[in-house]
Amino acid sequence: MQEKEVAEEKKIGMTETWLRKHRLQFIGATRHPMLKSIRDGTINLASFKTWLAQDYLFVRAFGPFVASVLTKARKESDDSAHDIEVISRGMASLEDEILWFKKEADKWGISLSNTVPQQANTNYIGFLENLRNENVEYIVAMTAFWAIETVYHESFSHCLEEGSKTPEEVKETCARWGNEGFGQYCQSLQNIVNRCSQKASDDELKQAELVLLRVLELEVEFWNMCYASV
């Protein structure tokens, strides 16, 4: 049976089907040792600072990617009014996010202008650039978008759960992506992917699934990069 039929039969979305199938990879990205060290309070602050500076560069590249998803929604979505609203919300919050990175970098004494992207970051940014191509289908780009946001939400909300020993000075970072509002926004993105997947061809679904897997790999490599930089 095709996965699309499995999803339909069980009355669950395509995203849920993928996440069940690739559960281990999802856990690898959202429960990385670096995240575990945030949660248990043993985080090495040098690693955290590396993450902060590198993620700032990532987010700067993420904006143009989100803009390209917005353009695809306009051209390809069967409910573009709705999708544009959701994607624009994400776009708008990036401005605030960039300001937040600058403020946070000041707090930690990090010079962002002297930061150069490390290899794993360059790979991730290159991946985003490829997805901006107009030949990449809306559902494929949208799946990447949903996955990128959701991985951060899952990762950081876990660091704020009861019983976690996340250091005070890192809590604000966790709350940025771990908060409930961000979780609802991730859910809106997920609903879009699920809706689009009902009309997608098998080939499009295969591509979207591969993109999801690649996001999970790139996220692990991103954390590895920070973790190793001690």
Ligand SMILES: Cc1ncc(CNC=O)c(N)n1
């Ligand atoms: C490496 C990485 N993955 C996901 C996010 C979350 N999206 C935008 O902020 C992020 N900031 N960085």
